[in-house]
Amino acid sequence: MKVKSISLIIAMLSGQIALATESDKAITWMQWDDPPIFIMEGPFKGQGLLDRVQEEMEIHLPNYKHTKSEATVLRVLQEAEKKSPTCNAGWLETPEWKDAFHFSKTAFVIPANGILLKESKLKEITSLKPYSLQKILDGKPKWKLGVGRLYGEGIDAVLFKNNYQKNEKVITVPTSLRIHQMLQSDRIQYTLGYPFEATYYNELLKTKDKVVYVDLTDNKDFVTVHVACSKSPWGKKVIEDVNKVLDDANVRKRIDQGVDRWLMKSDRDRLLKIRAI
CATH class of the missing domain: 3.40.190.10 (Periplasmic binding protein-like II)
Incomplete structure (x- = not known):
């Protein structure tokens, strides 16, 4: 009986470890309807700035299971506060958000509002x-x-x-x-x-x-955009992996091309110097 009990406990623990590992390797990408940041419908569906970033992450992080969830910005914040296994493809790294998210390196740069x-x-x-x-x-x-x-x-x-x-x-x-x-x-x-x-x-x-x-003198000329995941040990590990993806110059080039799709030439020219830094 003791051998069977021990075997049962081992089997249960193994199952829990397997479930935990599977959960650790799943990312829910939060999206919100705000074109052309995300473009959910219409003739340009899927061509948003963050659509491109998220696509690159899904391609270059094959060890994770990727799912999408359409939500409001408020819901994105609520899920981050609950430390859910959620990420979003672009967020501004400001002091007010540092308690909610782990942030990646700069994914891309845009002119400010x-x-x-x-x-x-x-x-x-x-x-x-x-x-x-x-x-x-x-x-x-x-x-x-x-x-x-x-x-x-x-x-x-x-x-x-x-x-x-x-x-x-x-x-x-x-x-x-x-x-x-x-x-x-x-x-x-x-x-x-x-x-x-x-x-x-x-x-x-x-x-x-x-x-x-x-542009306005009220704010900075440019802002940096970062991939953000909920502030948890899980989120920290995902961001470490995201940073490795962003180290690839070809990935960053494709992300910049996704940004440039929606910029006039004058704004693209302004970004050239910033991207070179």
Whole structure:
């Protein structure tokens, strides 16, 4: 009986070890609908900036079982706080997120958030150079600003200073698609965002009066994007493996090509020097 009991215990422990090992080798990639960061549907489905990063990780981390989960940004954060075996293909490494995630090396670099507006309206703000959000809010009091999220250090401080949620000059819009539709119909005159958002919606909506990007003095010129996994021993190990993938110059080149797909030449040229550092 003792031999059978010992054998049963060994079998149970072996099963637990096998299950633990299998769990350790599974990654759930969290995605959220925010084109062209991720593109979930439409003619450009799967061609988002982070779609490309995630594809590279899945190819070059064959020892892991990869699954995808579509979620809101809030859900991404909740799963990270629970230390679930989840990662996301791109996140900004800021002090507020360091308690939730382990971060990889830089996966790619992008221009920071700035002003997006119709090209035909650009001449109406040239006197306000160098541009800052506060100068435009003050200098164009009849213009409506559309916002759909927070935009990071510098810009967010200006929004809160101007009590943007109750400010008649600021309209909160639930989706980036709706914001760009409102830009085209002149219901708002400008919004905030990345230059690749302008390129994506110009193509998607086939706009004649193109939306253009102008940078702001409120924040840095560029930001770095990193793969992020929940802050746990599991997440730390995955990030170590991700860093090995990012050491491959060919992988980084393909990731940069995915970014460049949604940038105008002027913005691609700006990134050349940064990427060379």
